[in-house]
Amino acid sequence: MTFGIPIGGTVADPHVSWIxxxxxxxxxGCQECLQIGSPWVHLRLCLTCGHVGCCDSSPMRHARGHAGVVGHPIVQSFxxxxxxxxxxxDEAFV
Structure with a gap:
């Protein structure tokens, strides 16, 4: 599987330039959860730097935290x- 390559179609989201x-x-697994021994539900891959974080349904929500602190806007399901x-x-699929 190749990560970060656009998945067909034209995307209007201006943040795709970060991919x-x-x-x-x-x-x-989730980088931070692995370090602290926390469980996760699903994983997300940052398409700017390759950080693997846990989803919003996970207890720690590390993917969203990474996006907020580091400013990398787009993740792909991992x-x-x-x-x-x-x-x-944009809180939207791209």
């Missing part, structure tokens, strides 16, 4: 079989 061809930093992307700035 890069990234390598997941911690493909085995779940097998899913290929959707989400912009935290």
């Amino acid at each position: 890069r061809d990234v390598t997941p930093g911690t493909p085995e 779940q097998p079989g899913e290929d959707w992307r989400w912009c935290f700035v």
Whole structure:
């Protein structure tokens, strides 16, 4: 699977310019949850830097925290079989 490559169609979201061809930093799970021993529900991949964080349904919501602190707006689902992307700035699928 290639991460960060646009998934067909034209996207109006201006934050897609932040998308890069990234390598997941911690493909085995959420970076912060792995460090503190916290569970997660689903994983999200930052398409700017490759940070792997947990979703908003997870106790710690590290993907959203990363977006807020670092300012990287778009994540892609890091779940097998899913290929959707989400912009935290616009709160919309891209």
